[in-house]
Amino acid sequence: MTSSKPTPTITPRIIIHGGAGNISRANVPADSYAAYRASLHRILTLARAELANNPAATALDVAVYAVSLFEDDPLFNAGRGAVFTRAGTNELEASVMVSRGHHKRGAGVMLLRHVKNPIKLAREILVRGDDAEGNGGGAQAHVQLAGGYVEELAKGWGLEMVEPDYFFTQKRWDEHVKGLERGKGAVVSEDTEALAGGDYEEEEGKKSSSNPNDPSWDGKEYLPQGTVGAVVLDRFGTICAATSTGGLTNKLPGRIGDTPTLGAGYWAEEWIEEDSSSSSSAAAGGMSYHPAISSSAARSPIDKLSRGDIPGLLSDCLGPLSSSSTMSSSSSPSPGQATPSSSTDEKPHPRRLRHAVGMSGTGNGDSFLRVCAARTAAAIPRFSSSVDSKKYLRDGLAWVAGPGGELQRSAGDRWENSGEGQGGIIGIELVTTAAAAGAEAGAESAVQRSWVGYDLNCGGMFRAWVDGEGRERVAVFADEDGSEGW
Incomplete structure (x- = not known):
């Protein structure tokens, strides 16, 4: 007899990005446009093939693979094509995060100057956090590490290391120098001249700058201030976000951006929620969060007050309320309390859904940090619960990264006088019926929603x-839908 057990119906999905900002047809000519499109298509095709053809491929594997291809391509502001600091050096950042499956969930690395592929180092920190001893291969339980020590770990773990001049590209150097000339200020390091091949001479009066506005940005040229990234959904239902960057053109040395910062430039998570469309008990409207508190747990008067449990608070002070009280026993329960029921009028339990999201952002990192952009976007679908006001990831992205967000x-x-606030976010969302308790890991009943967008x-x-x-x-420009054409 053929088993009637449902099989997973999750189709793998992928979306990638290579930076965002004041990109226009005026500053990205046709030949550059064609080059960017070709590289984006190549990376997408290779990563998609790995996702489709390797039955064991995980979202983490494919996302890291895609971002490593970006890091090896000098067109993009990551790895080989990273921008320069005001001191004429490269300081690289990267991060990964999964919706489930690893103890650390996410890992970020920063201030790297010798790791060829920073995204691979972020992956190592994530997966090594699963070891039974809790040592993390030397990284301990930390989810963010920077500089020389973590580069020593990378070397010990066998990752490919390079000299700083590996990251030098003439295009990025020219952008760096042009930005300094515009701002009339620079912080010069010992190896600036060596990186420039001995051709760079600092002009008089360019040794310092206190200009708080970004002198590299003039609103006309496209100077990279974004990142590269990939968000991937695998056939097992896990979403991974992977992100890498060289940071802002002419950033101050030591500046930490949103890319390695959990919740700012990247995020992935999942949660279990009730399907409000299948239950008449759904709360009406708005954002809501109901903590699961055991009904037998003892609560202090202050705790009851903080949770809005006025009947319980009054009961502590005055004894049980009589049936003549305006707060009758049939009124709605306090958050976390169970509703008494009988065998005659018990209502069916609402269906449980597993909701997962993953995002990677790109743009002005300081702005992403200020609004905790990626986690804020994820909170929109997570904490909206009623059928009438239910939000999804597309709503969260619009609220944070869309026009006027x-x-x-x-x-x-x-806004429009600097690069502040500019950016975009890519994401994937998956909603499935939650697997029954005790079901095999990764088992899903049915996909309710699978969305890819930005x-x-x-x-x-x-x-x-x-x-x-x-x-x-x-696509490159904001008004494109991804079809062919300039």
């Missing part, structure tokens, strides 16, 4: 994805 508002009157508030974002019909799409 939190990123733009965070710039205030500096939002942005600036001129463009280098992006590529596979749509719901399996078509590969590549």
